Amino acid sequence: MISALIELDRAGDDGLVSQLTSQLRSLIATGRIGKGRALPSSRRLASDLGVSRNTVTYAFEQLAAEGYLDASHGRRPVATVDGGERVAAAGGLASNVNSARPRLSPWASKLKQADWPMSYQAPLKPLRPGHGDAREFPNEVWARCLRRSAVRAAKRELGPVNRARLREALAHYLATSRGVRATADQIMILPSAQAALTLIAAVLISKGDAVWVEDPCYPGAAAAFRASGARVTGIRLDEQGMQRMPGLAAPKLIFMTPSHQHPTGRLMSLARRTEFLRFSRPGKTWIVEDDYDGEFHYDSRPVPALQGLDGHGRVLYVGTFSKAMTSDIRLGYLVVPPALVGTFEIAQRHIGLIASSHIQEALAEFIADGHFLAHLRRMRRLYHARRDHLVEGLERHLGEVMSVEVPSGGIQLVARLKRGRADQAAVERLVAAGVETRALSSLALARPRDHGLLLGFAAWRESEISAAVRTMASCF
């Protein structure tokens, strides 16, 4: 008797129709009500279950619409499905997942070997590089901007995916603070700076194109260009930053971090910047400038962006709010040369690289009302002191084992191991002791020339930095 197989929970969250429908569906799908078997009439089943006849009728209609039952012509409904296929389904997913290795794209097959991105599932620990101090972020102010943005949405026209107010606020900020020369419509708002690299690679890189990156380098850049089939070459650094290699033909694209080279923090000299611009023929060689933490410069005022020196529209400028504000915000941006605006806008929507309008409008207000600059000013002072504190601590307690390259800005620094080439082992020892860091050798493209540690200082209070340095000293 079918009613015996059904158990309705009258106190449950789900309505009776929903419960009955789902249990009948499951009985048919698993073959317990076989194909061709007639169910009781709605009157009969309602009476057996102690529910209203409507409840049963609705369930039957739903299952008929889904194709489980034939309820035509007012007859008793008949199961129309052979449960064979779905016996497995009823048995639970985990036990039935086919264990054959799924065939992936060539790109995806290699992803697990890539040492990037790092999978930090655990909470942030000192001195993980790449982070600002989220504890210092004015969450209340930001929360008000977000709330107002959402309330105002009722009156807002549906607009382009890159919100005009944010583009304008950002164009003004970039012009006055970073020396970037761009009109608002050259700015794309993206879900992350990495998305900007994906977009650039998709639009500009053909299979086999040569791309230069710094060596050591930000691994996400090499990964993005390789994903589009580029041949990526790492270019050595000297004191002035990336070198121009006279022996090599001009590549399709050069990726660089001139404000603070990632990871060394070196500032690319003006002479070197000019050299690269001269070398890059408009329309032939693109320069991608990743200004991921250019807002934070300590030894002088922030150095203007390379993009502002370019008079021929060959620099694409990438920025992020994840370092300048908080990584929770997940927003990057890309300034493209005028000739590429149309193509990039279509490409952005094709790939689906779209940021929430609520966040965009809130950020426009946060910038326009001066909160962004105020926060940057405060963080610049704070991070400056933290950099100095870490440098002093490392020199005092670990001066014999490592030498510090003091960056003129940014949120992290490199400490090179004076002896030995085992930064990976050192990193593992440190992580076990509670200090998170990244091996310099893991950022090398070619054979690593230096071994050392990439240490973040911006996200940590001076007392936390001191404690971490003591822990490090005890490990060496």
Added chain:
Amino acid sequence: MISALIELDRAGDDGLVSQLTSQLRSLIATGRIGKGRALPSSRRLASDLGVSRNTVTYAFEQLAAEGYLDASHGRRPVATVDGGERVAAAGGLASNVNSARPRLSPWASKLKQADWPMSYQAPLKPLRPGHGDAREFPNEVWARCLRRSAVRAAKRELGPVNRARLREALAHYLATSRGVRATADQIMILPSAQAALTLIAAVLISKGDAVWVEDPCYPGAAAAFRASGARVTGIRLDEQGMQRMPGLAAPKLIFMTPSHQHPTGRLMSLARRTEFLRFSRPGKTWIVEDDYDGEFHYDSRPVPALQGLDGHGRVLYVGTFSKAMTSDIRLGYLVVPPALVGTFEIAQRHIGLIASSHIQEALAEFIADGHFLAHLRRMRRLYHARRDHLVEGLERHLGEVMSVEVPSGGIQLVARLKRGRADQAAVERLVAAGVETRALSSLALARPRDHGLLLGFAAWRESEISAAVRTMASCF
């Protein structure tokens, strides 16, 4: 005299150091202060300009750090840069942009020919398809969730890019409302549903792989798979939805919209669903189920997702909040089979397909507190009535020129032209009259078999629908 070339605005927003630095930089960069020329001493320039000596010293130090000046050894600073390169830069960008066509990737070169995505820069007009009614969205409630999410961020641990609270709320919603069988960790939170298709194509599609889509079909799907090099074949529909073509070998991937076929709104029968599942060998043929508006079903309760019938982990389920809530939110999601979770998580971060934590946490609360289901219930009633209203209006006023295919759910419907094959011309006539619609023929992959109009009904009040129908009637 250099001081004569400098004009400082004491009332301006920018500080004097910043103004002086930027004007000196510009004078050097444009060659007006030539390479090798000595500047006045800081004392002298300060006196000439009527500013403090510190102001000038800071500016000199900054320009020295940037490489424009040599200010070593306490001598008067000397310009170290040949302005030649940057004369162009100073002349303004627009006039100097190289007019040579930039070389794009093969994918990007074809973007402008693709008839997708539509570029609607203008405000939403009746009866544009693809939209819910943003005016009905509870912006105040959502604003509170956003505000609380941002305030709570101060206490929140840095976590994975897919927030656990949202994944759990979504897993529960999908299980109870859409019949999707998945644990929270199978869910990826993405910046849009299109981003989900991009991610799927990147991970699963190799160049030359066969992909089936419905014909007519959602153009973004064909675009995403083609971008990864797939050979895309359009499969005809019958009354039950996409047909299985016995003559064709099983493809790598089948994209379908079984809840409400896009654009026709047809519900795929259970028999057809089962047939496709049987046909798709685990690990060989993937099925992508795009359930873009499955929440809105009117003629019976929402039809459970195909994903829930699959016992072998071969269905990838795509959803969006842009239809169910508001397009401002820009959030999509993807449920992947357990065997693919690890690869998809790495791939997601590689491509940078990350959604703001603020939005994710706010949405988790919006769902957990019942606001999401309440909104869906209200919209379901509203959209149901609007569908009926549009169908009635079309049948009454335009019954002679078009026949309506009544969809069992969703937010749009197809009206076929009874005579003629000129839906594009009809669309243009209607747009000029203030009614936005999309030509059915533009959604065909092969030669279009039907001509008609895709009309949205969900975003419009009944009075607005009536007015639009009258406008349409006057155009035919």
